[in-house]
Amino acid sequence: MKTVKNKNQGKKMLRKNFLYGVALVFAALIVCSIFLKFFTRHNEELAVPDFTTMTMDDAKALAKKSNLRLDVVDSVFIKRLERGVVYSQNPQAGDAVKKNRRILITINSNVPQMTIMPNVVGYSLRQASAELMSRGLSVGKLIYQHDIATNNVLSQQINGHKISSGSSIETETAVDLVLGLNPDDSRTYVPYVVGYTSDLAINALNDNSLNVGKILYDNTVNNYQDSIRAVVYNQTPMPSVHTKGDEERVEAKPLTRGSKVDIYLTIDPDKVASR
Structure with a gap:
């Protein structure tokens, strides 16, 4: 009887140790899971927001919300841009960075040059x-x-x-x-400015004794940086373009000096290519 009792006690102890072991394994798995989640989040990459054209207060608030730091490293003076706003940033908007990364920004000076x-x-x-x-x-x-x-x-x-x-x-x-x-x-000719940036297009028109009329951006141009990169995809009036074999010929249209030419800009290369 005593032997049977000892065997039963041994089985109970074995079962208890087994259950303790299973619980310990589960606990270890939970701890590992929590640790891995923390570790991966710690090294998680964030997409840099677009700070350009924001005021410093707005940019700082967005940086704090995005777990990033802002450092002003330079200033420029762009008359066409609101004073005191962010002119450029590095890394660029959309770049992947780690938490607490420093974003170097250049602001548009409040003091004109x-x-x-x-x-x-x-x-x-x-x-x-x-x-x-x-x-x-x-x-x-x-x-x-x-x-x-x-x-x-x-x-x-x-x-x-x-x-x-x-x-x-x-x-x-x-x-x-x-x-x-x-x-x-008193007469001049309209140059073909498709593919030009706004500054180059205006210079080309001025060189031909013409004024720029309306400068119109399509819906792909959302901020100042976009407007710098945008190129002309249409102009009014447009010189006639004739294709002869593999060559394109632009037929200049005469206008009175001082006339206006409207230009339309985009950052969509397909619009420019279609011209």
Whole structure:
């Protein structure tokens, strides 16, 4: 009887040890699972948000929400961009980074950069454009009036008012040029600017004595950086394009100097290729 009793006690002990062992294994698996989840989350990569064109307060709030850090490393002055907002970032929006990664940003300065207005009266349109660009300025409207010499600069203006040479003005200011127009030399031709960025297209139009009219972006252009990358996919008026064999010929259309050309921009390469 005593032997049978000892055997039963041994079986109970064995069963108890087995159950303890199973429980210990489950507990270890749970601990490992929790540890692995923590470890993988710790090394989880995050997609960098787009901070460009945001105010610093908004950018900091988004960075905190996204478990990222912002560091301002530089500033520029872009007249067309709101002052104090984020101009660029590194890493770029959409890049994968680890938690608490530093995002280096460049902001658009609140303090405008200044330059000195040159005297371009008496210059040709091309000479005046080059001089203005060298000072960080740009050509605004081309205003033509009767004169013996076509494209001779008669006056320089900002917002309809004459601007004297030596005046201190903000960089990127558009300077309007009053130009001579000889009736015997009053016509020009529309250049083909499809595939050009807005700045290149405007320069090409100005070089041909034309003004840019409307600048229209399609729905692929959502921010300032997109607008810089966008290229012209259509223009009005459009020169006639004729295909002869493997070659394309652009037939220039004559217009009166000072006429306007509207340009349409996109970052969709298929729209440009279809042209």
